[in-house]
Amino acid sequence: MIRRLAALAALAILATGCATTASAPDPRDPLEPMNRAVFEFNDGLDRALIKPAAEAYQFVVPSIARTAVTNFFGNLGDIWNGANQLMQGKVEAWINDWARVLFNTTFGAGGLADVASEMGLPKHDEDFGQTLGVWGVPPGAYLVLPVFGPSSVRDTAGFVVDAYAYPTFWILRTTRPPHWVSWRTSLTLLDFLNRRTNALALTDVLEQAALDRYAYVRSAYFQRRRNQIYDGSPPPEQEAALPAIPTQAAAELLRILQELDAAAAGTGEASGARRVEPKVPRNYDAVLAATAARAVAAGPGQPDTEGH
Amino acid sequence: MRRLLQALFALLPLAVLAPPAQAQETAPDALVKSVSQEVLDIVRRDKDIQSGNTRKTIELVETKVLPHFDFVHMTALAMGPNWRRATPEQQRALTDQFRTLLVRTYSTALSSYKNHTIDFKPLRAQPGDNDVIVRSEVKQPGQQPVSIDYSMEKTAASWKVYDVQVGGVSLVTTYRDTFTNEVRQGGIDGLIRSLEDKNRQLASAEKK
Numbered sequence: 001m002i003r004r005l006a007a008l009a010a011l012a013i014l015a016t017g018c019a020t021t022a023s024a025p026d027p028r029d030p031l032e033p034m035n036r037a038v039f040e041f042n043d044g045l046d047r048a049l050i051k052p053a054a055e056a057y058q059f060v061v062p063s064i065a066r067t068a069v070t071n072f073f074g075n076l077g078d079i080w081n082g083a084n085q086l087m088q089g090k091v092e093a094w095i096n097d098w099a100r101v102l103f104n105t106t107f108g109a110g111g112l113a114d115v116a117s118e119m120g121l122p123k124h125d126e127d128f129g130q131t132l133g134v135w136g137v138p139p140g141a142y143l144v145l146p147v148f149g150p151s152s153v154r155d156t157a158g159f160v161v162d163a164y165a166y167p168t169f170w171i172l173r174t175t176r177p178p179h180w181v182s183w184r185t186s187l188t189l190l191d192f193l194n195r196r197t198n199a200l201a202l203t204d205v206l207e208q209a210a211l212d213r214y215a216y217v218r219s220a221y222f223q224r225r226r227n228q229i230y231d232g233s234p235p236p237e238q239e240a241a242l243p244a245i246p247t248q249a250a251a252e253l254l255r256i257l258q259e260l261d262a263a264a265a266g267t268g269e270a271s272g273a274r275r276v277e278p279k280v281p282r283n284y285d286a287v288l289a290a291t292a293a294r295a296v297a298a299g300p301g302q303p304d305t306e307g308h
Numbered sequence: 309m310r311r312l313l314q315a316l317f318a319l320l321p322l323a324v325l326a327p328p329a330q331a332q333e334t335a336p337d338a339l340v341k342s343v344s345q346e347v348l349d350i351v352r353r354d355k356d357i358q359s360g361n362t363r364k365t366i367e368l369v370e371t372k373v374l375p376h377f378d379f380v381h382m383t384a385l386a387m388g389p390n391w392r393r394a395t396p397e398q399q400r401a402l403t404d405q406f407r408t409l410l411v412r413t414y415s416t417a418l419s420s421y422k423n424h425t426i427d428f429k430p431l432r433a434q435p436g437d438n439d440v441i442v443r444s445e446v447k448q449p450g451q452q453p454v455s456i457d458y459s460m461e462k463t464a465a466s467w468k469v470y471d472v473q474v475g476g477v478s479l480v481t482t483y484r485d486t487f488t489n490e491v492r493q494g495g496i497d498g499l500i501r502s503l504e505d506k507n508r509q510l511a512s513a514e515k516k
Contacts, residue, residue, distance in 0.1 A: 201417070211503070216483075226476065
């Protein structure tokens with residue numbers, strides 16, 4: 001499955017790799033043309049197949065049963081959630097998550113009911129991409145995966161690990177009950193369909209809210225992942241775009257100043273020999289002073305203006 | 309000297325008005341709490357809203373929720389540096405269109421709220437703060453609670469919301485990327501046109 005996905009992704013890269021980049025590239029999204037193509041593909045697939053299936057499922061299956069399905073897969077997922085908490089060094093959260101598994105599996109009828117939440121043990125969503133993030137791995141380029149949607153280089157690596165750790169897979173693989181392969185396939189599909197159904201309200205809102213859904217989802221993805229990695233309280237993000245303009249202006253001024261200096265030095269040398277300075281305008285000193293003043297005004301916070 | 313006097317006189321009415329305004333204003337967290345409670349109660353009772361009557365939901369949002377939002381501030385933040393490049397007319401048009409879009413979106417989101425409960429977290433703010441974040445959590449059975457944080461600013465009249473973060477995703481930041489793109493491609497008027505088109509398209513979809 002994963003190998004096939006990788007092949008698909010590689011094909012998509014080949015198909016669009018030479019296309020020109022969009023007019024306004026986002027530094028986090030160097031592969032935008034390819035990503036947009038995959039996004040369109042996913043969108044078509046969703047409209048034609050997945051969303052109608054999710055709507056049918058929502059219509060046919062009563063909400064109590066859907067909650068039970070969510071709880072069941074959520075309970076299995078809590079095993080891996082807890083493991084990730086431990087890898088991130090969050091002992092309390094690890095105890096919380098594995099205690100959830102214990103209580104929900106026993107008192108919650110094999111995980112069909114989420115009794116742990118009512119006992120004050122909240123559900124967490126962790127994955128290996130977040131663990132990598134906690135370990136300091138930057139997200140890297142934005143990637144839209146076929147079928148699975150928004151991701152990044154880091155989170156795709158995490159996703160591969162998550163797929164191996166996906167409880168429905170390894171429980172059936174290790175226990176190998178009769179017909180385990182078809183069990184695995186149908187359970188995975190049920191989980192996927194149920195997740196899509198839970199997200200129906202969200203995607204309806206998205207459909208309405210966004211002018212450009214691709215850019216909207218991308219921005220939301222990076223914010224959401226950052227928020228998840230910091231468990232809901234990320235430090236304020238530095239506005240990288242704002243100081244860029246003064247830096248550029250300062251660099252430009254610096255260049256002009258250096259040129260003027262060089263010119264002045266040049267005329268000084270020349271003046272030693274010939275003493276001709278006819279090309280210097282009368283207000284030369286005033287211009288120099290004004291430029292220097294502006295450079296100083298733009299200077300604070302630009303440590304490199306001093307260095308050069 | 310004259311300018312100083314002018315400034316003093318300009319500030320005088322503010323100084324006179326400020327104390328009573330401060331005395332009656334509601335604390336930001338209490339405000340958000342009472343408004344969300346009121347709105348959710350209406351949504352839970354009203355079958356029309358639950359079954360997707362957009363007009364009625366929009367009406368509810370416009371009367372109950374809108375007065376507590378500062379849309380000019382929101383639009384300015386979503387525009388970023390481009391805001392100052394826009395003429396006052398463009399700023400008005402942008403704010404208008406953005407408001408219409410957000411009201412519609414919010415109304416859609418609202419009608420899906422049925423068996424959710426909202427918890428408010430204690431407000432962490434100093435008495436003199438003019439800018440606070442009111443944190444809340446929406447709980448749904450079997451799922452990780454979703455945080456909804458309201459960034460609020462004290463204005464002359466009352467506390468007003470200027471950004472909402474859902475699960476760490478800021479409404480303003482998310483729009484800023486798109487807005488910057490649109491302005492780069494079609495200028496500020498291009499963005500206004502895109503917003504108008506989007507709103508028209510949503511309005512006609514609703515009539516069907």
